[in-house]
Amino acid sequence: MPATAIVNVGAMISGDVRAPLHRASSVLIEDGRIAAVGPDDAAVARATTVIDANGMTLIPGLIDSHTHPAIGEFTPRLNTVGWIESYLNGGITSMVSTGELHVPGRPRDPAGVKALAILAAKSYRNAPPSGVKMMGGTLILEPGLVEADFAEVAAHGVKAVKFIQEIADRAEAIQFSRWAKKHGLKVLIHCGGTSLPDVPTTTAKTIMEIEPDVLAHLNGGPTSLSFDDIDLLIRQTPWIIDLVRFGNPRAVLQMVKTILELDALERVVLGTDSPTGNGMEPLGMLHLLTFLASCTALPAEVAVCMATGNTARVYGFDTGFIAPGRAADLALIDAARGSYAPDALGGFALGDSPSVAMVMINGEIVVARSKMTVPTQRFYRFVRKG
Numbered sequence: 001m002p003a004t005a006i007v008n009v010g011a012m013i014s015g016d017v018r019a020p021l022h023r024a025s026s027v028l029i030e031d032g033r034i035a036a037v038g039p040d041d042a043a044v045a046r047a048t049t050v051i052d053a054n055g056m057t058l059i060p061g062l063i064d065s066h067t068h069p070a071i072g073e074f075t076p077r078l079n080t081v082g083w084i085e086s087y088l089n090g091g092i093t094s095m096v097s098t099g100e101l102h103v104p105g106r107p108r109d110p111a112g113v114k115a116l117a118i119l120a121a122k123s124y125r126n127a128p129p130s131g132v133k134m135m136g137g138t139l140i141l142e143p144g145l146v147e148a149d150f151a152e153v154a155a156h157g158v159k160a161v162k163f164i165q166e167i168a169d170r171a172e173a174i175q176f177s178r179w180a181k182k183h184g185l186k187v188l189i190h191c192g193g194t195s196l197p198d199v200p201t202t203t204a205k206t207i208m209e210i211e212p213d214v215l216a217h218l219n220g221g222p223t224s225l226s227f228d229d230i231d232l233l234i235r236q237t238p239w240i241i242d243l244v245r246f247g248n249p250r251a252v253l254q255m256v257k258t259i260l261e262l263d264a265l266e267r268v269v270l271g272t273d274s275p276t277g278n279g280m281e282p283l284g285m286l287h288l289l290t291f292l293a294s295c296t297a298l299p300a301e302v303a304v305c306m307a308t309g310n311t312a313r314v315y316g317f318d319t320g321f322i323a324p325g326r327a328a329d330l331a332l333i334d335a336a337r338g339s340y341a342p343d344a345l346g347g348f349a350l351g352d353s354p355s356v357a358m359v360m361i362n363g364e365i366v367v368a369r370s371k372m373t374v375p376t377q378r379f380y381r382f383v384r385k386g
């Protein structure tokens with residue numbers, strides 16, 4: 001069985017917010033999955049390919065918890081193609097769609113929203129763009145859906161629903177949330193101000209009535225709820241806190257304080273909320289991690305686990321952890337050349353976004369050298385190439 005070993009790793013991030021750093025300097029990959037963390041010398045000797053990481057940092061591939069894909073790698077609002085490959089070069093190997101909102105002429109009737117969700121779910125599952133694992137096809141909720149619609153989309157592989165707009169009938173909205181959960185669908189809700197002309201501003205009260213699973217862009221998308229409402233939702237509910245790059249940065253500072261006070265590390269997932277009118281940002285996840293690690297009390301390695309293992313757990317990805325049995329979706333990162341930081345974690349903490357040396361999906365190298373980041377201080381080499 002062909003195996004790959006990555007040896008001489010500096011810091012290795014586990015994906016687990018409670019134990020973010022592995023005490024190991026090597027991993028063994030077999031059949032696209034992590035076979036061992038810290039394998040013995042004999043296992044490494046048997047590997048057909050051995051990569052010397054040269055002391056760089058190994059992390060699980062980043063999972064962007066908040067994206068707005070459309071179809072393939074085309075993003076209609078920016079009239080741009082190839083955005084997902086660009087994000088892959090920023091260390092992102094999986095993504096969650098929080099609704100295919102930007103499809104031109106997006107349908108608003110039950111048949112149309114179902115069709116769009118099923119098409120996106122199947123298209124992205126059948127053909128992962130640039131290899132990136134996209135959980136596509138989040139059903140955008142519109143008035144008139146009935147329980148059979150939730151059952152139908154779930155049967156076709158849709159994993160989540162999203163409240164982005166006012167369902168005028170509050171009882172209907174609450175019913176939607178219950179039906180979604182009954183059929184195993186995650187309930188996401190837009191938090192904050194109006195993002196598109198048809199998206200209303202929400203409040204903690206209207207959000208709490210719905211009882212979602214995920215508070216999508218709780219720090220705003222792009223404008224936030226009042227800071228009191230944000231605090232209320234963090235303190236008085238158990239729901240997942242989705243924190244995004246294109247939100248309100250000052251809200252993030254307050255939110256992290258509360259999250260640390262409550263020791264609610266497992267509740268946080270990280271995303272970009274892109275591509276949107278704010279643009280596309282291939283390094284958005286790295287920049288968000290850098291902001292968190294350099295401007296809040298959150299340790300960099302914990303923040304990386306929020307962007308990997310936490311998101312994998314919430315959405316059922318078979319990745320996000322460097323642990324036996326998980327898909328070998330990995331990134332080798334290091335301090336950027338020219339940065340005063342000694343390594344990637346130091347770069348995050350210093351405020352210098354680290355660079356990406358290599359990205360792997362299912363044990364295959366998909367980015368041999370990032371075209372998006374500046375060069376890394378060190379670089380890996382093949383000891384043996386099978």
Ligand SMILES: [Zn+2]
Pocket residue numbers: 066067068098217221273274
């Ligand atoms: Zn969004």
